[in-house]
Amino acid sequence: MNRKHDSLGEKAFDACNYTFLALFAIVTVLPFIYIIAGSFATEVELTERKFFLFPRDPSISAYQYIFSTDTMFRAMANSVIITVFGTATNLAFTLTMAYSLSRRDLLGRNAFMNMIIFTMLFSGGMIPSYLIVKELGLLDRYAAVILPGAISAFNLIVIKNFFQNLPAGLEESARIDGCTDLGVLWRIVLPLSKPIIATFGLFYAVGHWNNFFSALLFLNDHKMWPLQVMLREIVMLSQMAAGDINNLDPDFVEPPAQSVKMAVIVVGTVPILMVYPFLQKHFAKGVLLGSIKG
Amino acid sequence: MNATLPSETDNAAAAAAIRTAAKRNPWLSKVKKDKWLYLLLAPGLLYFLLFKYVPMWGVLIAFQNYSPFLGVAGSEWVGFEHFRNFFANPDFTRLLRNTLILAVYDLAFFFPAPIAIALLLNEIRVGIFKRFVQTMVYVPHFVSMVIVASMTYVFLTTSGGIVNEVVAAVTGEKVNFLSDPKWFRPLIILQIMWKETGWGTIIFLAALASVDVEQYEAAVVDGATRFQRLIHITLPAISSTIVILLILRLGNFLDNGFEQIFLMTNSLNRSVADVFDTYVYFVGITQGAFSYSTAIGLFKSLVGIVLIYGSNWLAKKFGQEGIL
16 A cells, blocks of 8 residues: 555545544543543632633632541542452462363263353343342342352453463473373463453453442441442432532531542543553453464 | 283283273273363353353243242242243333344444445555554454443533534534434444454455465456455355354344443433343342243343354245354
8 A cells, every 4th residue: 555646535535534543532531531531620620610620719619628537548449459358369269260160071061061152142131140149148248249240251262362362381291290181280380371361350450440230239237338339329310329429527518519529520430541551561462362263 | 922021812812901991981980081171161161050050950940939048949930920921021022123223233233334434444455554543443342331421421422512512503403412312223233333344354355365465466367456356256156254244243143242231221221222232130139039030031131042043944944054
């Protein structure tokens, strides 16, 4: 494709194309920037709309307000606990199962694989799944939002395929040197799989951090609510859920409701934006591995 | 040799014993050999049985008047009564309508968007610009639906939302985006387009990257314009990817994205917002009608399976590979 041969029409197309994609990229990130800016705005500025992307005199009163009680700290702590223990559980369950299933000579392997694939096509649905969690006595426990999603069938299959494609010679020589199956997994397979473990660990972690529905379903105790549920309470239902906002300092000037909401949104988004640079290296590869059949 | 290995005969005898044991029960010996593998497999299997297969068995309560006190074993069987009630209920046509309209909107507006963006990105020659656009448009995929819905609320609210301020400045009137039923569907589609279009391009860009450059060069020599190259080389090259994603989408035709719709539903827009998924939640979890809502969920799952197999069959009919 030599530029010299470009006709006028093609040049016009190029110009439109670059402009359109640049606009598309900007429109995608603009809401985030506006929310961040708005969370630092004062009431005067927000009501008069004197700023668009940068507040004239930035204020952190919205953040002081939302962190003036335990509510947000507790919600963040809940989210962190669920994300850390949830991701550890995901990786432990997924990696061990994927390793066993990656061994072609394992008796019953096809039956197990079919069993797993079937769960991708058909599920009992919300109510029976809810009832089993209830029967197991997991309601109002962190386990209720961790265990029912311990393995993603899709991730499992991708990781299994990855293990299967590791060079067989390495495993054989380890076995000749006296390694057991456990040893091969621990000393050969896992160290060779660090990039894919990091990728899927991050995917699982993002899933836990963003999880809203199972927390809503299984955690009735508002002291256990993660950030996402709290976010909805504050922004969409406009209530400080735990009700402990009333022990505020009476001299405290309430910031505008809008910028408090924006500040809460920022708190819910920042952790993801922080992992994004780490994720970015890996995710395209992760998605493409997943799209390979087999 | 025999002298240096006095136990050779013993070994042979032992080996023979193992062989006969293996002949008697070849499975047992294989399982024994791989005992560590089965141990590693056990937690995962237990997970699938407990959290996937037990609930599948749990759909039986759709045919019962399930009582949490009596359990599945003790509850009264009522056959297809809940299904009959559901189909006779005026809610059924409303749910089906809302679900189908949203699904069609999704297919018409959201499905082609990543393909179009990927094709446009593919025409970009400046690598750094392409990477910049990609980095930006992938971001919303990673934020939660709650954040997307919250941002929508903050931007569109009539009490100080920036969008409504602008609308009011131009037209003199504010619009009830969040509660007016006629805005519900456009909002849902716009949200999902904003969140997932960029992410959806990844798979198409990969398919595009695998197109043989020589084909383009040959076409240029033959005097093909950019548009002709698009029609005759690029589109055929990604058509199988498009078909596979279309099958997957058709298979999930009745899944409208529970969280998103749940979050955007309020008492004023319920007439257009209620879909099968959210209805199951409201009737089952918040009102406790376990059996009735399980019947609805089961109906939805069965239709979903029919749709997956149906669209897969169709794809094969049209000479594509399919997924099953």
